[in-house]
Amino acid sequence: MALGWRDTGLHYGKITRALHWAMALLFLWQFFGMGLRLLLGRTPLVSFFVGTHASIGTLLMTLALIRALWGLSNLRNRPAHEGGLVGTAARLGHLGLYTLMLIVPLLALLRAYGSQRGAAIFGVPVIPGAPEKINWLVNAGNAAHGLLAWCLLAMVVGHIGMVIIHRTIWKDNVLNRMAGRPLVAAE
Numbered sequence: 001m002a003l004g005w006r007d008t009g010l011h012y013g014k015i016t017r018a019l020h021w022a023m024a025l026l027f028l029w030q031f032f033g034m035g036l037r038l039l040l041g042r043t044p045l046v047s048f049f050v051g052t053h054a055s056i057g058t059l060l061m062t063l064a065l066i067r068a069l070w071g072l073s074n075l076r077n078r079p080a081h082e083g084g085l086v087g088t089a090a091r092l093g094h095l096g097l098y099t100l101m102l103i104v105p106l107l108a109l110l111r112a113y114g115s116q117r118g119a120a121i122f123g124v125p126v127i128p129g130a131p132e133k134i135n136w137l138v139n140a141g142n143a144a145h146g147l148l149a150w151c152l153l154a155m156v157v158g159h160i161g162m163v164i165i166h167r168t169i170w171k172d173n174v175l176n177r178m179a180g181r182p183l184v185a186a187e
């Protein structure tokens with residue numbers, strides 16, 4: 001069975017898969033860079049990653065927005081979560097991932113605005129500085145951006161852990177919904 005552009009009841013289609021895997025790589029970049037910053041402090045390699053952080057983060061927020069709208073428009077036409085506790089946990093887990101994928105970069109961009117520094121995204125000064133410093137935006141970003149970003153990483157680790165459990169213990173085909181050639185048989 002060929003993989004179509006849109007999702008079906010059995011598999012995610014090409015667009016959902018492209019967004020999922022491209023964003024997974026960009027998140028890896030983001031967390032790898034920030035992990036190095038914590039481990040090594042200021043080095044030229046860390047500065048390189050820090051220099052790409054706001055741009056890649058804003059790209060991720062834009063892609064998350066597109067993905068959420070695409071997901072909503074495909075809601076009735078994508079693999080359903082199972083019933084019971086496991087299905088509810090999966091639904092809540094995915095909802096939590098979306099919430100953090102949007103809120104984490106938004107907090108940082110609002111902080112950039114509120115701090116009057118603004119932000120250049122891929123060299124273009126997209127976010128201006130506020131006319132006056134907005135303390136609560138700066139404080140919210142300082143308190144929550146990094147913390148919630150690490151929570152997002154913890155949820156991603158849980159997400160990958162569940163895919164491994166599905167595959168090795170429950171031996172169902174959940175991974176096949178997002179990767180590989182679609183099987184015709186129901187999962």
Ligand code: HEM
Pocket residue numbers: 027030031034038053054055056057058060061101104105106108109112119141142145146147149150152
């Ligand atoms: C989804 C996208 C993003 C992720 C996953 C992410 C992740 C992170 C992480 C893990 C840290 C390290 C926190 C720590 O040191 O404990 C951090 C710090 C930082 N991020 Fe992001 N970030 C994202 C988007 C952005 C954007 C769009 C900006 C734009 C201005 C930004 C600006 C910063 C700054 C200035 C810091 C250092 C201060 C702080 O820790 O809050 N980030 N980010």
Ligand code: HEM
Pocket residue numbers: 016020023024027071079081090094097098101156159160163174175176177178179
């Ligand atoms: C090695 C890394 C990853 C693997 C193996 C993986 C695997 C999967 C699989 C098999 C599904 C389908 C689950 C189902 O239908 O119930 C899925 C869905 C999903 N994954 Fe991942 N994933 C990975 C990384 C990530 C990352 C980094 C994020 C976000 C930060 C993410 C967010 C999601 C979301 C939100 C869904 C629900 C479908 C959607 O709206 O796109 N995944 N993933």
